[in-house]
Amino acid sequence: MLVLHNLSKIINHPISIKIMKNTTILSLLFAVFIFNSACQKEENQKEETYRSVRYLKVGNTTLSNNTTYSGKASADQEMELSFRNNGIITKKLVKVGQKVKKGELLMQLDNIQAQLSYEQSLASLKAAKSEMYTAKSEYERGRKLYEQGNYTLSKYETVKNTFENASNQLTSAERKLAIDHQQILNGYIYAPKDAVVAEVNANINETVSSGHKVMVLNAGNEMNVIVGVSESTINEVKNGMGAFLNFKSIAQKLKGEVIEVSPILNQENATFPVKIRINNPTASIHPGMATEVKFDMGDLASEYNIVLPLSAIGEDEHGNFVYTIEDHSDELGVIGKQYIKVGELTDEGILINEGVEQGQMIVTAGLHTLINGQIVKL
Structure with missing residues (x-):
């Protein structure tokens, strides 16, 4: 009891009361400081959670004429020969490169x-x-x-x-x-005209069916190049248009002229066949030789030449897509996922055929770190 009485006297002493008040104020100030620091730290952490993204604003692009296609030389008159019967080949009288005369027997079935x-x-x-x-x-x-x-x-x-x-x-x-x-x-195949054997696709004792191509003959004095053109460019290719041809195997660069543009899509390679006549062909060019083809169409400019870098194009089980930036204000924006149809690859990037409009903001890097609806920092 004496201890409690003495402790009460010490606490109630004026000096003790003053010390306690000062201590309480200091404690409160310290608590406020800690609270403000925590809030500031939380705000900083919240700002840091918004990922920064690189993007571009879509605009019209003028494409330079640098698209190169792979073509193959062919004779002016190329004839594919086949039997009209089924059977076993008993005679093969020619080989590749051989010259044949009109009416000459080339191949025969057992019959x-x-x-x-x-x-x-x-x-x-x-x-x-x-x-x-x-x-x-x-x-x-x-x-x-x-x-x-x-x-x-x-x-x-x-x-x-x-x-x-x-x-x-x-x-x-x-x-x-x-x-x-x-x-x-x-059951007999005869040469329809004077020509050179370009291909032989069957041998003696081989069974062939009716209509199966067994031989190709080249006739005529002119040489052409056959090239497949993508659907995104075919409307730009016209009859009479010039072309630049690069035969690397014989180190020759020549010019040509478009003489035929097929309106029918080749289902095997999803391209449209285009025939180019070689201007002043040399004797060193033979059917089947590969060549690089560039069409002389100047700059390809249109109202819908939208080109994006490859890094901006994603792909999933539904097709190609881009991430757009929607509802952007100040320094933040919301990621949107938009599926697109792509065209050919150019020196400027990949041509977009459908799905992107002028003025849209497209993310150009780090697509694998983003999701639809994510808030990002611009």
Whole structure:
């Protein structure tokens, strides 16, 4: 009790009360300082959570004429040859590079089935002729007797019908023989004109089907280049347009002229075939040689030449996409995901065919760190 009494006296002493007040004020000030520091730190941390992004504002781009296509030289007249029958090749009389004359035999099938069918048709034709001659003789005899009144109408009609049927049978037999003869001829391939053998795609004892390409001949004096052009550029390519050709294998650079633009898409490579005539070709250019092709179309400028860097293009299971910056104000913006259709790759970047409009803000780097709806710092 004495200790408590003394402690109470010390606490209630004026000096002690003053010290306690000062201590309380200092504690409060310290607490306020700590609280403000924590809030400031929290605000700083909150600002740091917004990732900074690099972006560009979409505008029209003038594309320079630097797009290069891969082409292949071909003769002015290229002829693909095939059999019109199925069978086994028994003769191959030419090789690549060989010159052939019009009408020269190039390749032959066994033709066993066609030959057997022809022989059967020939026998049927002989029998039909014999029956027709007999029926004709009976008909002429019956007609005379009928006119003399020595033959009944019924008998006359019978021999007349027999003759007509025999005549029809003969006509059918003649047609069948002609068809079988053509089938035999279909087992031979002859040169349709003077030419050079460019390809041979079949060998002796190989079984081939009707319509299968077994040989390619090149004829004519002019040389062309065939090149596939993408759908994003095909509308810019016109007949009469110039082209620059670079044959690296023979170190020759030549000029050409577009003479044919196909309106039909090649399903194998998703391009449109374009034929270019080589101006003043040299003897060192042979069919099948590869060449680089650039079309002389100046600068490709249009109202929708939107080009983005490759780093701005993403891809997922649904296709190609870009990240746009939406609802941007001050230094912040919201990421949006937008699917696009891309065109060809140019020196300026990749051409965008659909999905991006002028004035949009497109993220150009770090796509793998972003998600749709994310807030970013500009």
